[in-house]
Amino acid sequence: MANRTAMIDVGGGFRAIYGAGVMDRMMEDHVHVDHCYGVSAGSANMVSYISGQHGRSHTFYTQYAFRKEYASFDSYIKNHNYANLDYVYGTLSNHDGENPVDYEAFEKNPTGFTVVACNADDGSTKYFDKSDVSYDNFDIMKASSAVPVACEPYVIDGVPYYDGGIADPIPVQKAIDDGYDRIVVILTRPKDTVREQKKDIGPATILKRTHPEAAEKLMNRYQTYNDEVALAKEYEKDGRVLILAPESMYGLNTLSKSFEGLERMYRAGYAAAAAIPAFLGS
Known part of the structure; x- marks a missing residue:
């Protein structure tokens, strides 16, 4: 029986160009999966992949991302959003x-x-699906990409949402539970990097004033992420998961970038994708 195949892209702001490189290579090699799970900027990569638009995501990261309308302190002052999700x-x-x-x-x-x-x-995890996307309506990606404190929560049907990375950053168990047995997991930090809490303490303290349940998720995100990487590694041992991850972050983080770092991260993802066809067919 043919394998049921899936791909997870964890996003990670500008580091997510790594996944754009992976998917451009997949399009060139005509590699398809049955299901895509996108978190934050990873969901945007996947829309371009599903629509077959090679190079589209690369253009966003390397050209549009340098515009002040895209992400800037000007945008934060004007719209209370460092990344202008409506523009993107x-x-x-x-x-x-x-x-x-x-x-x-x-x-x-x-x-x-x-x-x-x-x-x-309430801090719960929301899994939107393809039926929640419609013509000129990509609100679910805005919701998944609303980084706490850097962005206001994005409201859909009266419910405010924050970045999916604080709820289920690497939804590998979700993919297993959904019945997939060959799952490509795209990380945007080196595979053995242990995430630490310290960077989340300040934002979580601010967030606690308005959204205490989401703040708790943010405060514990480091542990959730580390646990889910460990789980993905366990599934990798028995052949159900292939983890692709860069060897370096090339000076990129969620909200800062350099053109050189972006290009290097993209090329790293592109090269790593060479391992996918054999894995999906194994």
Whole structure:
């Protein structure tokens, strides 16, 4: 019986260009999976992959991301959002935008799509699916990419959401439970990097004033991430998971970047993708 195949992209702000490199190589090699699980910026990579738009994500990271409308302190002062999610997933991506999603191709592709977000009110994990995307409506990616404190929560149907990375950063157990037995996991930190709590303490303390449940998730994100990497490694031992991860972060982090670092991260992802066809067919 053929394997049921899936791919997880954990995102990670500008580091997520690593996944863009992976998926551009997959498109060139005509490698398909049955289901995509996207977290934060990883979900945007996957929309371009499902719609078959080679190079589209690379353009966002290496060209548009340097515009102040895309992500800047100007944007934070003006919109209370460091990353202007409406600009990224609306102005640029809608049918009349500068680089529109090929929505018809996205919709026709049978590949399933799950996007992870965190309910800002109660801290629960929300799994959106492909049916929640519609023509010129990519709100679920905005919800999944709303980094706490750097962004306001993104509201869908009256419910505020934050970045999926604080709820289920590497949804490998979700993919296993959904019945997939060959799962490519795209990390954007080196595989053996242990995430620490210290960077989340300040933002979580601020967040606690307005969204205490989400703040608790943020405070514990380091442990959730580390536990899920460990779980992915266990599944990798028995052949169900292939972890792709860069050897370095090339000076990138969630909200800062350099053109050289972005290009190096992209090339690293592109090269790593060579391992995927044999794994999916094993």
